[in-house]
Amino acid sequence: MSIETMEMDTVEKIAAIPIEQIDVSRPSLFQKDTIGLFFDRLRKEEPVHYCRESKVGPYWSVTRFDDIMAVDTNHKVFSSEAKLGGIAIQDMHSAEGALELEMFIAMDPPKHDQQRKAVTSAVAPSNLQLLEPTIRERACHILDDLPVGEDIDWVDKVSIELTTMTLATLFDFPWEERRKLTRWSDITTAAPETGIVESYEARREELIECAMYFKGLWEQRINQEPKNDLISMMAHSPATRDMPFLEFLGNLLLLIVGGNDTTRNSISGGVLALNQNPDEYRKLNDDPSLITSMVPEIIRWQTPLTHMRRTALQDWEIGGKQIRKGDKVVMWYLSGNRDDTVIDRADQFIIDRKNPRHHLSFGYGIHRCMGNRLAELQLRIIWEEIHKRFAKVEVTGEPERLFSNLVRGITKLPVRLHAR
């Protein structure tokens, strides 16, 4: 349900909640897609907001663009360290039987810097260009196989398939077994309560299987001439080739997770946004060169990760509010991306915006998304090829959304394809 079609009483009810009782961590608000109304209130009435009680404990919400930028670029005060709780509103926790993977996204300098530097060249734009022809060719195959004029689920048939295909290409992963990558990505971030894994023990077993599989690929690549895929690059690069195995695995999984449901949901979210804004769809059909600015606009509009979290290492003031040492501080990118004091007509999807990359979806500062240019490359290829084949990807039913306060996901999107 979108805000436009929402019943009036819901809108009025949200407007009547006392501000101190607002808890934007409830996953149901994201699933029902009413969360925007809550963020609108917080940005206007209390842009840095303290929630005293919630299922994830007490936390601060930072909701305006500039305040989010100030927190994100101040890593000396606002820590990402896993041991302090990590990077999501739900604390990272050590559970019995869990396999602890070290990832630099949940580290502070100096360790963060060393590890990030080691793998950063793997997704550098100059390397990605070498992979572009293969990504495009495989995208073409997937799109050519789709039935025209029939009802299909865009998420399953296209978004997941295209994202998995790209990951398999990046790692030169055995093609027939590529859905393993999707599975390993899903379980890396899963806790038993999500239903994705049965227990931490079961997750551990699957991750060990994943580790052994990648160990095999690593050994195969290290004995071959260097190639363009990420595993070969890491096996041959002086910065990464002597990395302890668990560290290698953690970094590898970070690359997979980072490129999995984020891109998947941007592919789905773009189709939905164009259908909700027929004038924009017309603009695209009239001038496909707008794909260049549409891609970052889709990433802003979808905001595939709703937030990142930090922990205050000392007392600090944000937007006039006193944050205490040890407090949990949540930067709501989804809210900052709708802040119309910084983004012109922020509540509208406009594919030919000026400065479309001025958004928060990738974060800012030293933890800024390392794959941001890859994400854009993928979406650009996909939209160029969709445009060549289909006059319209028509949404024919209500989308279903993910029950999550972190991943802004679309789980089902019924569509019908119209040939060009």
Next chain:
Amino acid sequence: MVKVTFVSSNGTRREVEVAEGETAREAALFNGVPGIDGDCGGVCACATCHVHIDPAWIDIVGRLMEGAAEAELLQFAEGANQYSRLACQIPIVTTLEGLVLHVPAQQY
């Protein structure tokens, strides 16, 4: 106005004029010089306005300061070296008349 020359990775030179007090990032963006993105809006938060200062100018512009936010960001940029700076952190002053900046093939 101060004259600044941007040299692209294929050797194309573009001379632009910029008002004192603007930054080198604005000099590029306001004059449509390709290759400088400046995603964050010019607040040293994204490293997408990476330039290489011409060696003849590096000591006048100044090098990266170790430990500063600019250096922390640039350490992850593709092709960063001893001449790397972020254009948003270079305020244009009259002593920079004739400054030459090299634009990398891609921002990251």
